[in-house]
Amino acid sequence: MVAQVIDGKAFAATVRGQVADHVARLKEEHGITPGLAVVLVGEDPASQVYVRSKGKQTVEVGMNSYEHKLDADTSEAELLALIDKLNNDPAVHGILVQLPLPKHLNEDLVINAIDPAKDVDGFHISNVGLLGTGQKSMVPCTPLGCLMMLRDHHGSLSGMDAVVIGRSNIVGKPMAQLLLGDSCTVTIAHSRTRNLPEVVRRADIVVAAVGRPEMVQGDWIKEGATVIDVGINRIERDGKKVLVGDVHYESAAAVAGAITPVPGGVGPMTIACLLANTLTACCRSHGLPEPEGLTA
Ligand SMILES: NC(=O)C1=CN([C@@H]2O[C@H](COP(=O)(O)OP(=O)(O)OC[C@H]3O[C@@H](n4cnc5c(N)ncnc54)[C@H](OP(=O)(O)O)[C@@H]3O)[C@@H](O)[C@H]2O)C=CC1
Numbered sequence: 001m002v003a004q005v006i007d008g009k010a011f012a013a014t015v016r017g018q019v020a021d022h023v024a025r026l027k028e029e030h031g032i033t034p035g036l037a038v039v040l041v042g043e044d045p046a047s048q049v050y051v052r053s054k055g056k057q058t059v060e061v062g063m064n065s066y067e068h069k070l071d072a073d074t075s076e077a078e079l080l081a082l083i084d085k086l087n088n089d090p091a092v093h094g095i096l097v098q099l100p101l102p103k104h105l106n107e108d109l110v111i112n113a114i115d116p117a118k119d120v121d122g123f124h125i126s127n128v129g130l131l132g133t134g135q136k137s138m139v140p141c142t143p144l145g146c147l148m149m150l151r152d153h154h155g156s157l158s159g160m161d162a163v164v165i166g167r168s169n170i171v172g173k174p175m176a177q178l179l180l181g182d183s184c185t186v187t188i189a190h191s192r193t194r195n196l197p198e199v200v201r202r203a204d205i206v207v208a209a210v211g212r213p214e215m216v217q218g219d220w221i222k223e224g225a226t227v228i229d230v231g232i233n234r235i236e237r238d239g240k241k242v243l244v245g246d247v248h249y250e251s252a253a254a255v256a257g258a259i260t261p262v263p264g265g266v267g268p269m270t271i272a273c274l275l276a277n278t279l280t281a282c283c284r285s286h287g288l289p290e291p292e293g294l295t296a
């Protein structure tokens, strides 16, 4: 079987189009413009690239983008003061603090200082709890993007065996919650999982969020399974810097039914979902109807 390629780049463009249409209506009918604040602490070059493309796409869909670049030695008190200011700014509907933060800053403390209604990353403990109990929340962007692609490809996910590799708070755990919410039978694998290839071979849906370049091999994949590759790894190959996922694409694509590429898969969907979440947060804050099809 040669896998169908799930084109995250094209899907993301469609999502951004829907967001842009809704934003235009909000402006016309209510005079409201959604605003997204992105906070970057320090100089991590990879993070700067993401922040730049997020800012650019925010403006392209008609929203306001507010970028706050702070020095790597910014104190916790200074960062918390900025978050407090953004929490109280009515022009800001979404706040994203780029992770990871420099070591001297307590990530949990900082994230839980964000107003949960403006937490477009869905990392605040209130949103984590709401998602875990099946209540309306802000849903983390990367897992939401993966879910949208899976629903689009399969229609219903009910009863499917799903294996999520990785148990981080930002990808693995919320991904597992979303799949459970869609009635998959979910296994969460991690670095202590025994016989990972065997576990993965049972799956109709594999989501790889490990951070290890090309770890998941084609002979781990069940014939016809759907493979979602979250990994973003910059490696050097033949003297050139290239971007690869956590899945060995060639061997996996030879057996899978469908697969997301890297780049052009989950990454663009993450940013599109960030914009969708900002729009959703804006609508909720004004008591207006939410965009359809853009939430979990
Ligand atoms: N496309 C996108 O939009 C995004 C992509 N990413 C990418 O996704 C990947 C994962 O990110 P993130 O969740 O933040 O990473 P973390 O490092 O926080 O988590 C990695 C997880 O993988 C597990 N793991 C590590 N080694 C193995 C192994 N050999 N076998 C099985 N499991 C293993 C770890 O297990 P344990 O808990 O036991 O240590 C951990 O749960 C990265 O490549 C990151 O760059 C991340 C966010 C967004």
Ligand SMILES: Nc1nc(=O)c2c([nH]1)NC[C@@H]1CN(c3ccc(C(=O)N[C@@H](CCC(=O)O)C(=O)O)cc3)C=[N+]21
Residues within 6 Å of the ligand: 049, 050, 096, 097, 098, 099, 100, 121, 141, 142, 232, 243, 262, 263, 264, 265, 266, 267, 268, 270, 271
């Ligand atoms: N608070 C917070 N929220 C995040 O969502 C968050 C974060 N911190 N820290 C870093 C990770 C990583 N991340 C990516 C988003 C888009 C691409 C993306 O668009 N990638 C392109 C390629 C871009 C390139 O070529 O470099 C693609 O896969 O096609 C990648 C990675 C969001 N993250």
